[in-house]
Amino acid sequence: MSDLSRLSLNQATVKYADLPGAVAACLRAEIPGIGLWREPVAEYGLRKTAALLRETDLVPTSMCRGGFFTSPDSDQRIKDLADNRAAIDECAELGVPELVLVSGGLPAGSQDIDGARALVLDSLAELAPYAGERGVRLAIEPLHPMFCSDRCVVATLDQALDLAMHFPAEQVGVVVDTYHIWWDPNVYRAIERAAGRISAFQVCDWITPLPEGVLLGRGMMGDGCIELRRMRRAVDAAGYTGPIEVEIFNETIWNTDPAEIAELTAARYLEHVH
Template sequence: MTTDEAVGQRIDAALDVPSGSPARMDTPRPGDPRLARLSLNQKTVDGWSLREAVDGCVAAGLPAIGTWREPVAEVGVETAARWIRDAGLRVSSVCRGGFFTGAGDLSRSERHDDNRRALDEAATLGAPCLVLVPGGLPAGDRDLRAARDRAAAAVEALVPHALEVGVRLAIEPMHPIFAADRGVVSTLAQALDIAEPLPAEAVGVVVDTFHVWWEPGVEDQIARAGGRIASYQVCEWITPLPPDALLSRGMMGDGHIDFAHLTSLVTAAGYTGDVEVEIFNADVWAAPGRDVVETLARRYVELVEPHL
């Protein structure tokens, strides 16, 4: 059997998840230079513990992981940092801080203190940034502008601590379908309006393909962001949307987003950091974690990496 035939058999044997369609290419192996900037956001393999996610990254040859505070807290931040360090991985981001607008159970002062703790955790993990979800509207509140102003003030109040611990605050604009319950900052333009008056080393933005692919003028806004791009996250916009819109992120290539275009824009803006795959999807979560990681690695090297 020739090498080409052997590779063909491996491709034929692999199925992408969650679609079940045959893989369009062979799975990149550990050491493949195309994986050098690929990070597994922990939420993509929601059924895995932190230990399993770290081991899964190593087995697949992924050099980075995006951690979430809750599974890190289950083992303790010092233990988590040691596991990740000993595995030879880097942390691309910590999810998540924010929720500044007054919605939820915590008071604004309690939320401020919690975000300070999140910055400390990110520093211990060696993460370059803490992803901030702005927060939604409190019950009965209809004033989006005022809520956005509260989020801006809360980010500004965290700047001294961010500078002290050396972790960047990364504001994540969220698609408008989440404006009421999660993200009153709906566009990259709005996120940059909040970030730009503040020190660039302390405050940046997240470019998440799921949230910004639709935005009018996104080309100009990514160029405007330039060095303020603190994180680039990729996943797909799929239709029809599931009943829970939060779980509507799909595997790259299964939906409508032009990853070549957006990735080229982020690259032209000067971003050289890790690229996180972050997927919230019940069918992805139900699939074996190894299959998920192999699928996302294939889709990444096909659709994203050539444009970095």
């Protein structure tokens, strides 16, 4: 098989597999990395997860997710920051270098998007030094604007960079996720601007028509309209040499055998991304 050395399978792509099942699928397909999610890690156990990764030499490339910083309620903000510190600690124990952050959407009943973004910056200021002390980088992920109201008020790579630039590059970076930013006419200039700040590069494809419930509209590479190899070359040109994660939310893919999905992921990665 051709070079898969940068490939990582995000657990979301094989959502219905438990952690050992996801690990086994990676090993069978000769995929060297895995992007973790906190919930299945907690279900399996943090120490058992660390042991499993050591035994298999599978490299944890990121952890999803932290964030959700936009509550105006002071008590809730204290709880949210505590949960993010716990996520940072989990990353440190597992040797995960990047904690992916989804910023949070507008609070219920609010139309103050600037205020929500200010709360994101305030939370980063609280968490960035804590993460840096533990060798974990906070990775701000911009989400497609259709998620702005309820999930993520950071909608472009430039907006994510504007936030990240307040902090040292080793503390706060950004996620380049093809699904969320491919449409942006400024995306390639933004990727160039992101040199030294790219924490993670995640790939999948945009399929149309979108299914009911746009969250599940991601497709396997090659099934949609994104110029995946062009974007990979752009992040390479920006100096990023790290893992390339495949993260797909799609009910049909989730209902397919994880080993089969891992094999297809490796083949499509070589055909459309590498």
